[in-house]
Amino acid sequence: MEPIKTIQDLIDCYKKLPGIGFKTAERLSYATLNLSPEEREEFIKALDDATNKVKRCPECGTFFDTECPICSDPKRNREQIMVVSDSKDILTIERTNGFKGHYFTLKGTLSPLKNRTPDEIGIPVLRKKVETDKVKELILALPTDMEGETTALYIANIYKNNPDIKVSRLAYGIPVGTNLEYLDNLTIAQSIRGRVIINEKDNKDHE
Ligand SMILES: [Zn+2]
Incomplete structure (x- = not known):
């Protein structure tokens, strides 16, 4: 029945x-x-x-009900921004207690096939935030798939010749093709410590 x-x-x-x-x-x-x-x-x-x-923070993309617990925290470092492509990743990173900077959530990753352009995913907004907050370091915590890599390279290229802004990304510990939400805290914390700079001038691969 x-x-x-x-x-x-x-x-x-x-x-x-x-x-x-x-x-x-x-x-x-x-x-x-x-x-x-x-x-x-x-x-x-x-x-x-x-x-x-529940609202979404216009600055970092985190969900909040009264005020964003991350952006309104004066103890956090505004000059360091972790860039994610899904605001769920912020919670995952926060649970590790390994990061005390700010966040920026892109609206997904770049994909020519799915028509996701830099404008669409919010790269111009990110650039503006970098300028306004005088950001010194961008840590890219993007998926390790093709689209995530493309997005990371795109951002690294923007700041390629800018000596004032370091662009790094999470490094070892993250298996290829895995999303952050499936990883344990230790793996994520280790990846934050072991991040690598990817916009250095002598990086021939990306020129
Ligand atoms: Zn926020």
Whole structure:
């Protein structure tokens, strides 16, 4: 027997979430029906608050409800920016406690095939932030796939002949083709320490 329409609607909502197939969506839907009235209120309020009160920081892309905990922290170093392509990576890096600078989240990585241009992913905004905040170092924490590499090289090239701005990227410890969210804290912390400069003038590969 098919679930009645009201339940089917709930199942369809759960199915919109990543990693949730029909079976899980069905299980979650029936579990939701079994919540006590108090739990149901709590559930609805949390969903409502999360979708209505949470904003994305215009500077770094982190989610926040009152003020961005990273950008508003005066102890953090504005002259050092970690560039990520997905704001989820910020949380992952923050958990390592290995970085005390600021962040910038690109809207994805460069991809000619998918029509993602430098303008589209926010490179001009990044350049402006570098200028305004007198940034001295950009640490690129981008995916190690082709598109991530292309983006890293593109940014390194912008500052290739600029002696005032170092461009580095996370180095060893990260397996090729892996996203940051799947890595353990130690691996990420090690990669931050072992980052390599990629916009030095004598780097023949990138000229
Ligand atoms: Zn922020």
